[in-house]
Amino acid sequence: MAPSTPPVSSRAPRSDGADTRARLLLAALRLFSERGFAQTPVRAIAQAAGTNVAAIAYHFGDKAGLYTATFHELLGSSHALIPHFSAPGLGLEEALRRYFEGFLEPLKHDDLGRQSLRLHMRELLEPTHVWPEVLERECRAPHQALARVLCRHLGVRRLDAEVHSLAFSIASLVMQMWTQRDALEAIAPALARPAAVNAWTRRLTGYALAMVQAEALRRQIVRPAARKRQKAPT
Missing domain, CATH: 1.10.357.10 (Tetracycline Repressor, domain 2)
Known part of the structure; x- marks a missing residue:
C-alpha cells in the first residue's frame, strides 16, 4: 500500500465531488473494517459521510465498487x-x-x-x-x-x-x-x-x-x- 492520489471520475465532477468521494471512502473504510462487507449497509456509510445513498451510486456505482475502492484509493496499492x-x-x-x-x-x-x-x-x-x-x-x-x-x-x-x-x-x-x-x-x-x-x-x-x-x-x-x-x- 502506497499513498496515491484518488483517480478522477470519468464523469463531470460536481462542485463538492472530490470532497464527497473522500468522505465516503473514509467512512467506508472505517465501517467495512469494523463490520465487514456483508454487515455494512450503504445507508450507514452515507450517513457517516454526511451524504446520501445516491452519492455512492454516483461515485462508485454500488456498494461493491465502493468496497473495492477502499482497498486502493486511500493508501494506494x-x-x-x-x-x-x-x-x-x-x-x-x-x-x-x-x-x-x-x-x-x-x-x-x-x-x-x-x-x-x-x-x-x-x-x-x-x-x-x-x-x-x-x-x-x-x-x-x-x-x-x-x-x-x-x-x-x-x-x-x-x-x-x-x-x-x-x-x-x-x-x-x-x-x-x-x-x-x-x-x-x-x-x-x-x-x-x-x-x-x-x-x-x-x-x-x-x-x-x-x-x-x-x-x-x-x-x-x-x-x-x-x-x-x-x-x-x-
Whole structure:
C-alpha cells in the first residue's frame, strides 16, 4: 500500500465531488473494517459521510465498487510500488530501501493504517469479490517482483524455493511492523510513532541486506559441497 492520489471520475465532477468521494471512502473504510462487507449497509456509510445513498451510486456505482475502492484509493496499492523498487539498474541496497519505504509509508498515517490493516485481515478471514484481485495485485505481483530483484543480485537464473523463502522473509519484516503495532506501542512506544517510520526504513533495509548476504554465502557453501557429492565415487 502506497499513498496515491484518488483517480478522477470519468464523469463531470460536481462542485463538492472530490470532497464527497473522500468522505465516503473514509467512512467506508472505517465501517467495512469494523463490520465487514456483508454487515455494512450503504445507508450507514452515507450517513457517516454526511451524504446520501445516491452519492455512492454516483461515485462508485454500488456498494461493491465502493468496497473495492477502499482497498486502493486511500493508501494506494502495493502493485503501484513495483516499478519503484524493481527498476532496472538499481543497486540492491537502494532497491530494498525503496521497497521498505513504500510499504511502511502508510504507517505514517496512523488511523488510516490501522483501519486498512483491519480491512485486509477481515478480507483474509471473510473473502469477498475483492479477494482474487487482492491476492494477485497486492500479494503475488509484489512478491514476484521482489523475488526477481533478489535473483538478479544473487546471480540466480531461475527463481527457486530458496529465493521465494528469502523474499517471504524480507516481506515478513514489513508484516511484523503492520500487525504488531499494538505490541510495539506497549513495549517500545517511541518505535511505534509515525515519526519513527523513516528510521525503521533504514533499519529494515540493513536487516534485509544481511539476509541476502547470508543467502549468497549459503549458496557459495552449498554448491561446491553438492558438486563434490556428485563427483564422489559410488
